[in-house]
Amino acid sequence: MEVEEIETIQSTEKARITTPGRVIMVTTGMCALLGAVMAGAMVMGTADLSLADILGSLTNHSGGADSAGLILFRIRLPRILLAAVAGFSLSLGGVVFQAILRNPLADPFILGVSSGAAFGAVIGIILGLGFSLGIPLAAFAGTLLTLGILMALGRRRMGTESATILLTGVIINAFFTALIMFFITTTTDSRLHSMLFWLYGDLAQTRYAHLAVCAPLVAVGGAVLFAFSRDLNLLTAGEEASRQLGVNVERTKIVCLVTVSLLVGLVVAFSGLIGFVGLIVPHLARMTFGADHRILIPAGALGGAVFLVAADTLARTVISPSELPVGVITAFLGAPFFLYLLKTRGSRWTRS
Amino acid sequence: MNRPRAVCMGILVVISFLLSGPAAARIVVDEAGRRVAVPDEPQRIVSLAPSVTEILFALGLGERVVGVTEFSNHPAEAASKPKVGSFVRLNAERILDLKPDLAVGTVDGNRLDLVRLLEDAGVAVYAVNPQSVDGMIRTVAGLGAACGVPARGDALSRDLRSRLSRVAERTRGSKRPRVFLQINTRPIMSVNRNTLHHDVIRLAGGENLTADHAIPYPRVSLEEILNRGPDVILISSMERGGAFEAARQAWFQWNTIPAVRTGRVHLIDSDLIDRASPRVIQGLEAMADLLHPRQEGPGERLNVEVRGDGER
Numbered sequence: 001m002e003v004e005e006i007e008t009i010q011s012t013e014k015a016r017i018t019t020p021g022r023v024i025m026v027t028t029g030m031c032a033l034l035g036a037v038m039a040g041a042m043v044m045g046t047a048d049l050s051l052a053d054i055l056g057s058l059t060n061h062s063g064g065a066d067s068a069g070l071i072l073f074r075i076r077l078p079r080i081l082l083a084a085v086a087g088f089s090l091s092l093g094g095v096v097f098q099a100i101l102r103n104p105l106a107d108p109f110i111l112g113v114s115s116g117a118a119f120g121a122v123i124g125i126i127l128g129l130g131f132s133l134g135i136p137l138a139a140f141a142g143t144l145l146t147l148g149i150l151m152a153l154g155r156r157r158m159g160t161e162s163a164t165i166l167l168t169g170v171i172i173n174a175f176f177t178a179l180i181m182f183f184i185t186t187t188t189d190s191r192l193h194s195m196l197f198w199l200y201g202d203l204a205q206t207r208y209a210h211l212a213v214c215a216p217l218v219a220v221g222g223a224v225l226f227a228f229s230r231d232l233n234l235l236t237a238g239e240e241a242s243r244q245l246g247v248n249v250e251r252t253k254i255v256c257l258v259t260v261s262l263l264v265g266l267v268v269a270f271s272g273l274i275g276f277v278g279l280i281v282p283h284l285a286r287m288t289f290g291a292d293h294r295i296l297i298p299a300g301a302l303g304g305a306v307f308l309v310a311a312d313t314l315a316r317t318v319i320s321p322s323e324l325p326v327g328v329i330t331a332f333l334g335a336p337f338f339l340y341l342l343k344t345r346g347s348r349w350t351r352s
Numbered sequence: 353m354n355r356p357r358a359v360c361m362g363i364l365v366v367i368s369f370l371l372s373g374p375a376a377a378r379i380v381v382d383e384a385g386r387r388v389a390v391p392d393e394p395q396r397i398v399s400l401a402p403s404v405t406e407i408l409f410a411l412g413l414g415e416r417v418v419g420v421t422e423f424s425n426h427p428a429e430a431a432s433k434p435k436v437g438s439f440v441r442l443n444a445e446r447i448l449d450l451k452p453d454l455a456v457g458t459v460d461g462n463r464l465d466l467v468r469l470l471e472d473a474g475v476a477v478y479a480v481n482p483q484s485v486d487g488m489i490r491t492v493a494g495l496g497a498a499c500g501v502p503a504r505g506d507a508l509s510r511d512l513r514s515r516l517s518r519v520a521e522r523t524r525g526s527k528r529p530r531v532f533l534q535i536n537t538r539p540i541m542s543v544n545r546n547t548l549h550h551d552v553i554r555l556a557g558g559e560n561l562t563a564d565h566a567i568p569y570p571r572v573s574l575e576e577i578l579n580r581g582p583d584v585i586l587i588s589s590m591e592r593g594g595a596f597e598a599a600r601q602a603w604f605q606w607n608t609i610p611a612v613r614t615g616r617v618h619l620i621d622s623d624l625i626d627r628a629s630p631r632v633i634q635g636l637e638a639m640a641d642l643l644h645p646r647q648e649g650p651g652e653r654l655n656v657e658v659r660g661d662g663e664r
Contacts, residue, residue, distance in 0.1 A: 067578050067608040074605075075574050130598065131538045182363035185441075197571075198538045204573065206540060294511035321562070323539070 030302035091304020095276030112172025116146030143265025200325030201274035400457030406629035523557030528582035
């Protein structure tokens, strides 16, 4: 296997050699971290379950049907898994969008996918659809609507004009947000709670059926995006430069934009809107692992999973026995920590 | 100025003074501690909250009510009265258009700037503030007195109190079941001790599972409910439709909860337990029947009257 040397174009530090070995090492390390955080999350919660309770539940004859077992495997575990899948997806989306749009402020919601999904969910709530099937479908329909509007821009624009894409996203966000505000102000109390809760993200009452839909699709999406890592690396040099280096810029951008939008829409359909993950974790990953997307994509995605599992655990323990919306925690956790990192290390974007 | 002219001016001033003054009025102190000049017999009353509407009608003042809020759905006659907007968004123009002489609102809900606006326009505004079942009964008497029907107010409050004490009698000495009151399905929300619902549970002879939360209407995790194991789960109907029955069915998968094992998962009409009106006694009685079933028959399920809102 040939060893390729890629100098990260934006960095003025000495070149980091990206070998397949390094990619595997980083990925494995992050997986181990994720596993540890997930295990920790399993033992934390409103119900004070000691290690003995957990072991007892795993080994007794009721097969997890006792109270501790139900708590662990029907309430906590699906929730933790969805947090991991959602965090993975959101952060992955952030990494790819930041590369494609060449904008450090890009997050996966910037193109309006989130507000389209939120609009779909709000309509679904008003129509009284169920939360296990109807609302996710409605939200995903909203995502497809947004994507349709973006695609209507035309292949050429989507492939080349980042500013146009960004502006369209801003308008889409503004429009759907206004619609959502309208519905919020004219709705009844109980529906209002459901809407607000959805808009801040909530991973409670997750079912394995949801995971069975989400997880494989997110894995496939992740693989697709990983395949574009080299192209994304080259894109950061500028579109003309990367075109000359053999990157099909149009195709790369469109495939990546659509894939990320679908992934994010899928995940948001089940988890509601959870902000900050897709903005902050990519930067954290870039600061830690460098800007080579062959490492950044797995590291950033897994980092997002770790972050969201941790945030969700806090959301359900910090004011125990009450719960907070997870979006509040991601903002509280993310923003100050991020400011601190920026202050001490600076963003990689400022170093070119 | 010569004398006849001065006298004419004086008479004109006095007459205009008399004409501009309100009908015979007294000063009462409302439940927000404000001194309000209420007409002796208010003839055009506007209600600014659904609970207030119910109290006014229960006091026999239905004919004198000229405007109600959008979700004032009880009694049936109230639904046909002119609407002045919803409880959270009152339409000041509509209210003034009805030329009321008295507006009755709540301390919690109605905005102070609206109150000032109405008062500036010459409408007396009386605020009620019932925070508990007992508070509601006192509001009934107080509002009756303020509206010029003290006898009816006293009679009604006596009747409500005797019903309350009959429930207390019935449940005295019985063990208090642990009750989880679910007021929202997604997220799961309940009530803490600083709510009317908690008071109803307590007076109906139950123990509120989530009394100790810090927030009045907290989100509750399933973990906690599984862990604490309530004896009865009450789902408060909040909106139209079968989604409500689905909420009840959703509990049956958690069969380590005592309430689920014994089938004690019931629906209860939210209007009967979250509105501080005389019907809350009816809700209380119904809840007492659910929590302490009479010996002659199995625990009754209250017929759910589905409503389109969760307004208080």
